Amino acid sequence: MPHSTPRKTSHTTPDTTPPTTTSPTIGEPPDHRRARALTGALAIAALVAALVALWQTQSTPLGGRAYCWGSWPEDEAPFRHGDRDRIADETPPGPGRLTGRCSLRWHGGRGSGAYEQRLDLRLGSGPREASERRSWLGELFGGGDTPLPDGLPGFTAAASGTGAIVLPESCDVDGRPSVVMLKSAKALPPATTGELLVQAANRATKATSCTTLPPLRLSHRPSPSTADHESCAIAGLPKAHGTGTGSPENSDFHSCAITGTAAAAGPTSWAARFTATARPRLVALFDGLTGDRPPAPGWRAHGSIDASGALVRADCGGRPTVFAMRSGPARTHTRLDDPREAFPLYVDAVAAHMGCAPLRAG
Structure with a gap:
C-alpha cells in the first residue's frame, strides 16, 4: 500500500495543506524494492518454466498433442484412427544439446486384429573410437535397403520400418555427423518411415538451432x-x-x-x-x-x-x-x-x- 509522508511545518504557523502521496518506488525503502524485484523475477521464471513444460509435453492451446519432440501430431502418421493408450517417454534436444530420445508406445485394433506398437527415436553422433564406430555403423546400415528420394542423406528398411537420416554439417558434434535414427517394433511402409524421419530431423534442427538451411522435404515417397x-x-x-x-x-x-x-x-x-x-x-x-x-x-x-x-x-x-x-x-x-x-x-x-x-x- 502507498504510505503518506507528512510535510514539515513551521513552529509558528500550522500547515493546513493535505498530505501528499509518494510514488511506490520513489522514496520506497530498499527492502521493499528488492522484494518487488524478486517477485517480478519469480513471476518471469514461472512463466518460462510453464512454457518449457508446455513445449516438452508438446501440448498446444489451440491444437492437439504432438509426440517425440513435437515431431508427430496425434492425428497424423504413424497413428491410425482408434489408436489408444499412447505413452511417450522423451528427452528433447535443445540449444547446444544435439542428443535426444523418445520411446512412444500405443495400442491399436480390436479383437484378433489388436496390436501394440512401439517407436524408438534417437538423435546422436555415435561413438568416437574407431572400432566402436564401425560396429555402430554396421548396425545403423544393417537394414537400410531403400534410399530416401531426392538424394536426401538417409534410408529406410522396407522389412522393418527402421531408418536413419543425417543432419547438415553445421549440426556435427566434434566432427561427427548427427543422426536421427528410428526403430519400429512393427514394420512400417518406407514412405511412412521416410516422412517420420524428415519430420523428426526438422524438429531436431529447429530445437537446437544448429542450421539455417531450409527444412528437409520429401518431394515424393520412397519406393519400397x-x-x-x-x-x-x-x-x-x-x-x-x-x-x-x-x-x-x-x-x-x-x-x-x-x-x-x-x-x-x-x-x-x-x-x-x-x-x-x-x-x-x-x-x-x-x-x-x-x-x-x-x-x-x-x-x-x-x-x-x-x-x-x-x-x-x-x-x-x-x-x-x-x-x-x-x-x-x-x-x-x-x-x-x-x-x-x-x-x-x-x-x-x-x-x-x-x-x-x-x-x-x-
Missing part, C-alpha cells in the same frame, strides 16, 4: 524395393537369394543382402550385407575409418578387408564414395559371405555405376 536378384546381381558368386535395392544401377546408393537360401530374408536370416554410397553426408559418417593405405596391392582405394568385414573409400568421378560389407547372423562360411572373396566382386559390380574407374587391377 521389389528386387529379388540372385546373389545381389554380383557376378561370380554362387547362386543365392538376394534382397535390397537389387540391380546396382543407382548412381549414389546401393544396398543388398543375401541369405544363401531360397527362403525369404528376415531380420536374422541374412548371410552378408553390401552397401555403397556417394551421398556426401552418408559418406561423412565413415570419416577417419578407412586410413590412407589400400586394402590390398593393386587397389585404387583406401581401407581394409578381412574375414569379418570390409570398408573402403575411393574417388569416383570426383565424388568420395564408400563401399562396405559385413557378414551376418546366417553366415555360411563360404565364399558367398567371406569378405575376402565376395567384397572385391561386389565392388567390381557396383563401382562403374557409381562413376568409378576400375578400383582394382585384374
Whole structure:
C-alpha cells in the first residue's frame, strides 16, 4: 500500500495543506524494492518454466498433442484412427544439446486384429573410437535397403520400418555427423518411415538451432524395393537369394543382402550385407575409418578387408564414395559371405555405376 509522508511545518504557523502521496518506488525503502524485484523475477521464471513444460509435453492451446519432440501430431502418421493408450517417454534436444530420445508406445485394433506398437527415436553422433564406430555403423546400415528420394542423406528398411537420416554439417558434434535414427517394433511402409524421419530431423534442427538451411522435404515417397536378384546381381558368386535395392544401377546408393537360401530374408536370416554410397553426408559418417593405405596391392582405394568385414573409400568421378560389407547372423562360411572373396566382386559390380574407374587391377 502507498504510505503518506507528512510535510514539515513551521513552529509558528500550522500547515493546513493535505498530505501528499509518494510514488511506490520513489522514496520506497530498499527492502521493499528488492522484494518487488524478486517477485517480478519469480513471476518471469514461472512463466518460462510453464512454457518449457508446455513445449516438452508438446501440448498446444489451440491444437492437439504432438509426440517425440513435437515431431508427430496425434492425428497424423504413424497413428491410425482408434489408436489408444499412447505413452511417450522423451528427452528433447535443445540449444547446444544435439542428443535426444523418445520411446512412444500405443495400442491399436480390436479383437484378433489388436496390436501394440512401439517407436524408438534417437538423435546422436555415435561413438568416437574407431572400432566402436564401425560396429555402430554396421548396425545403423544393417537394414537400410531403400534410399530416401531426392538424394536426401538417409534410408529406410522396407522389412522393418527402421531408418536413419543425417543432419547438415553445421549440426556435427566434434566432427561427427548427427543422426536421427528410428526403430519400429512393427514394420512400417518406407514412405511412412521416410516422412517420420524428415519430420523428426526438422524438429531436431529447429530445437537446437544448429542450421539455417531450409527444412528437409520429401518431394515424393520412397519406393519400397521389389528386387529379388540372385546373389545381389554380383557376378561370380554362387547362386543365392538376394534382397535390397537389387540391380546396382543407382548412381549414389546401393544396398543388398543375401541369405544363401531360397527362403525369404528376415531380420536374422541374412548371410552378408553390401552397401555403397556417394551421398556426401552418408559418406561423412565413415570419416577417419578407412586410413590412407589400400586394402590390398593393386587397389585404387583406401581401407581394409578381412574375414569379418570390409570398408573402403575411393574417388569416383570426383565424388568420395564408400563401399562396405559385413557378414551376418546366417553366415555360411563360404565364399558367398567371406569378405575376402565376395567384397572385391561386389565392388567390381557396383563401382562403374557409381562413376568409378576400375578400383582394382585384374
